[in-house]
Amino acid sequence: MAYSTKVIEHYENPRNVGTLDKEDENVGTGLVGAPACGDVMRLQLKINPETEVVEDAKFKTFGCGSAIASSSLVTEWVKGKTITEAMKLSNTQIVEELNLPPVKIHCSVLAEDAIKSAIEDFKRKKAARADAAK
Amino acid sequence: MDPFSTLGLSLRFDLDVAELERRYRDLQRALHPDKHTQASPSERRATLSKAVEVNEAYRVLRDDLSRASALLAAHGVNVVSESKADPELLMEVMELREALAEARATKNDAAVATLAARVKALEDATRRAMIEGFAANDFKKAALSWTRMRYLRRFVDEVNAIAEEKENAAARGV
Numbered sequence: 661m662a663y664s665t666k667v668i669e670h671y672e673n674p675r676n677v678g679t680l681d682k683e684d685e686n687v688g689t690g691l692v693g694a695p696a697c698g699d700v701m702r703l704q705l706k707i708n709p710e711t712e713v714v715e716d717a718k719f720k721t722f723g724c725g726s727a728i729a730s731s732s733l734v735t736e737w738v739k740g741k742t743i744t745e746a747m748k749l750s751n752t753q754i755v756e757e758l759n760l761p762p763v764k765i766h767c768s769v770l771a772e773d774a775i776k777s778a779i780e781d782f783k784r785k786k787a788a789r790a791d792a793a794k
Numbered sequence: 795m796d797p798f799s800t801l802g803l804s805l806r807f808d809l810d811v812a813e814l815e816r817r818y819r820d821l822q823r824a825l826h827p828d829k830h831t832q833a834s835p836s837e838r839r840a841t842l843s844k845a846v847e848v849n850e851a852y853r854v855l856r857d858d859l860s861r862a863s864a865l866l867a868a869h870g871v872n873v874v875s876e877s878k879a880d881p882e883l884l885m886e887v888m889e890l891r892e893a894l895a896e897a898r899a900t901k902n903d904a905a906v907a908t909l910a911a912r913v914k915a916l917e918d919a920t921r922r923a924m925i926e927g928f929a930a931n932d933f934k935k936a937a938l939s940w941t942r943m944r945y946l947r948r949f950v951d952e953v954n955a956i957a958e959e960k961e962n963a964a965a966r967g968v
Contacts (some may be wrong), residue, residue: 694942695885696874698948700888722891722948 663725664759670729675736678718680704685789688782690774694766699723701731703774707743707782714738714746719774726764730754730771743779796868797851797861807865807928807936809855821845859947862924862940871933873940887945894949898956899912910953917946 663671680687682704690703699722706716717735721728733754738746754760754768798805799866823829827906830838852861863873890913897905920942927935 691884691886691888693945695944698944698946700891700945702888720888720892722888722895722952760831788831 663729664745666758667725667729667760670726670732670758674728674732676718676732677720679720680706680716680718685709685785686782688778688780688785690776690778690781692770692777694723694727694770694775696766697723699727699767700771701727701770701774703735703771703778705738705743705746705775705778705782707779709786712743714741714743723770724764724767726758726760726789727770729758730760730767731774733757734771734775738775743782746775747779749775795847797854797864798868800847800851801855803855806864807862808925809861814852814855815912818848821848850919858921858924859940859943862936862943865928866933866937866940869933871937873937883942883945885951890949891952894952894956906953906956910950913946913949913953915948917943920946936957 679702680689682689684706686709688705688707690705690728692703693700699721701721701723702706703719704715707713708715714781717739719731719735721731734749737749749772751765751768753771754771755765758768760768796805796940801814801821803809803814803817822845824849825841827838830841833841854864866873890909893910894906896902897909920939924936924939924943927933927937927939
């Protein structure tokens with residue numbers, strides 16, 4: 661199976677690889693895995709607590725080229741978006757952009773799940789702070 | 795047909811490897827085309843497709859992971875859809891993979907070996923848990939062990955890739 665040029669491009673030059681401080685109250689961390697293939701993906705978002713705009717995004721993925729490309733792509737996409745906009749991101753957009761074949765669709769699902777769980781983590785932290793302030 | 799039935803073995807995870815090999819060889823011999831030269835074309839086709847099925851069953855049963863998922867499937871458990879990994883496992887796996895990537899990047903062979911040994915111990919423990927799960931017909935436990943084993947296998951694949959890379963570099967005289 662051949663990878664599309666876009667997948668190869670992201671795979672060879674992945675954007676936003678790295679880590680953010682997961683203890684930072686404005687950083688949401690999403691950690692997801694694909695049991696079918698054993699891939700793991702960690703995606704982190706730094707979110708402005710006032711505007712809820714994603715200011716930074718980093719990822720680390722141990723997996724195939726498509727999983728790396730999917731996570732690289734979504735970190736580019738979500739930067740500058742509000743978390744409400746980012747939550748609307750769907751894996752089909754990733755599939756279309758990267759031209760993923762059917763056997764690699766689960767990689768795009770993984771990236772979508774990672775974004776969502778990072779946002780949920782941020783929201784959880786924010787809610788916990790609000791509770792503590794009461 | 796499930797691979798166990800194809801090879802005439804009982805449905806169990808910790809099967810007798812010698813028995814598996816013997817069944818496979820016997821069936822392969824019996825199904826060999828040379829033994830069916832007098833058969834009709836449709837019989838020969840049936841024999842051939844049976845031989846393909848036997849090969850596939852053997853391939854599945856030889857490996858812990860694929861044997862376990864076949865066994866779970868035979869009990870109606872779809873291992874992939876029913877194994878939502880728990881965050882703790884993912885965190886552990888992520889940590890191991892990061893440490894391995896670091897050791898690889900810094901060419902720290904000792905660190906790679908230490909990590910590989912640690913994962914080998916984890917794999918052994920997971921295999922024991924899987925045997926226990928199947929023995930007690932606790933398929934939930936078996937499925938959890940399967941997921942764990944799947945992630946650990948990917949780590950082992952990576953260790954093997956590092957070793958291969960080293961060998962290739964040595965062969966090139968680097």
